[in-house]
Amino acid sequence: YGFEKPSAIQQRAISPCIKGYDAIAQAPSGTGKTxxxxxxxxxxLEIEFKETQALVLAPTRELTPQIQKVILALGDYMGAICHACIGGANVRNEMQKLQAEAPHIVVGTPGRVFDMLNRRYLSPKWIRMFVLGEADEMLSRGFKDQIYEIFQKLNTSIQVVLLSAIMPTDVLEVTKKFMRD
Incomplete structure (x- = not known):
């Protein structure tokens, strides 16, 4: 993927995230938060285990496939399956793909992810990591209530990772509700 040396934010954030700690990573765009x-x-990931183990929320339909592409490129030799859940895509196709693929990772927009959880095509049972990408952007787009509703459906012991270019007070408020350590 062309990595030579981790950026400053990567050097500080990757290790705690891998160890399972809740984390907040704030850094300007283009510093490698994804x-x-x-x-x-x-x-x-437990690759042999064919269940969704990580859920990533993204603020836009455009960003979702970009994140999926990064995950698939980095996890290429592992056989990781990552599905993009995007509002505006055909709902029936989405449901069929989630059932057929049993993706390890789901990346999606809050509305579609919430819909798939409600319809029980996306199971929260084995999700161990919940990532809020571009949290500032998501809150400015009014996804706060949907994010809370999604979070309520997840396991209480879930790891939460929040990434943001800026850290306004509304983002900090969200962290208080979601994060433990």
Whole structure:
């Protein structure tokens, strides 16, 4: 993937994430925040176990496949399966893919992820890591309530990783509700 040396934020955040700690990573755009959670998720995956083990929320339909691409590229030789759950895509196709693929990782927009959880096509049972990508962007787009509703459906022992370019007070408020350590 062309990595030579981890960026400053990667040097500080990858290790705690891999160890299973809740984490907040704030750094400007283009500093490799996506790689932080992609590497952390892939390190913790049980590849033989064909269930969704990580859930990544992204604020836009455009960003979702980009994140999926990074995860698939980094996890290429592992056989990691990553599904993009995007609002606007055909719901029936989405349901069929989630059932047929049993992806290890689901990346999606809050609305579609919430819908798939409600319809029980996405099971929260084995999800151990919950990532909020571009948290500031998600909150500014009004996804706060949906994110809370998704979080309520997840295991209480789940690891939460929050990434943001900036850390306004509304993002800090969210961290208080989601994070333990």
């Amino acid at each position: 790689a932080i959670f992609a590497i952390s998720i892939l390190q913790q």
